[in-house]
Amino acid sequence: MNLIFFGIIGSGKGTQAELISNKFHIPIISTGNIFRRNIKNKTKLGIQIEHILAKGHLVDDEITVQVLKNELKKTNLKKGIILDGFPRTLHQAKMLEHILSIDHVFNISLSEHEVRTRISNRRTCKCGATYHIKHNPPKKEGICDKCKRKLFVRDDSKPAVVKNRIRVYKNKTEKLIEFYKEKKILININGNLAIKEVFKQISDKIIELKKK
Numbered sequence: 001m002n003l004i005f006f007g008i009i010g011s012g013k014g015t016q017a018e019l020i021s022n023k024f025h026i027p028i029i030s031t032g033n034i035f036r037r038n039i040k041n042k043t044k045l046g047i048q049i050e051h052i053l054a055k056g057h058l059v060d061d062e063i064t065v066q067v068l069k070n071e072l073k074k075t076n077l078k079k080g081i082i083l084d085g086f087p088r089t090l091h092q093a094k095m096l097e098h099i100l101s102i103d104h105v106f107n108i109s110l111s112e113h114e115v116r117t118r119i120s121n122r123r124t125c126k127c128g129a130t131y132h133i134k135h136n137p138p139k140k141e142g143i144c145d146k147c148k149r150k151l152f153v154r155d156d157s158k159p160a161v162v163k164n165r166i167r168v169y170k171n172k173t174e175k176l177i178e179f180y181k182e183k184k185i186l187i188n189i190n191g192n193l194a195i196k197e198v199f200k201q202i203s204d205k206i207i208e209l210k211k212k
């Protein structure tokens with residue numbers, strides 16, 4: 001089963017992809033993680049990507065697809081694959097058609113209000129610890145449990161930035177969603193529920209699809 005996971009920031013898409021991967025033993029390829037790993041290890045590719053990102057550009061489709069192809073060669077595809085963070089553009093989706101046949105696309109949707117609530121409730125500490133005011137609050141309000149420093153709101157969690165990220169995401173994925181909808185392989189998942197319930201929706205769906 002070859003799957004794609006789409007989901008807006010705050011939708012828990014990455015978490016769901018991992019839970020599904022563990023349950024059904026399907027490996028995940030996350031191009032974002034591969035990029036980050038290469039940058040960290042200062043590989044030739046990593047240095048190239050770092051230059052692109054430093055200029056504020058997006059990694060172009062050709063490089064991204066090449067990275068995906070290399071990773072697919074190294075992966076056992078017997079049980080299929082989960083693609084997380086790919087394709088990001090319609091062009092990438094069309095290139096993917098020549099590489100892999102996709103069976104199902106899960107789109108975890110979340111209301112804009114819910115995205116804002118989830119992101120604005122995030123708190124971070126300099127030590128790397130993260131909290132959520134509602135779901136994972138620190139013992140003492142505004143103070144890190146681990147190092148007792150004051151918690152703060154990350155720049156990319158600020159309302160104006162979140163608003164912009166939602167707009168960019170919608171612009172980019174709208175065409176992709178439409179593309180897979182036309183192919184009749186798009187499955188919409190209600191991401192407004194708790195992680196456990198969203199997971200249940202997706203895994204029930206996969207079990208149902210496997211029977212077919």
Ligand SMILES: [Zn+2]
Nearest residue numbers: 125127144147
């Ligand atoms: Zn801390």
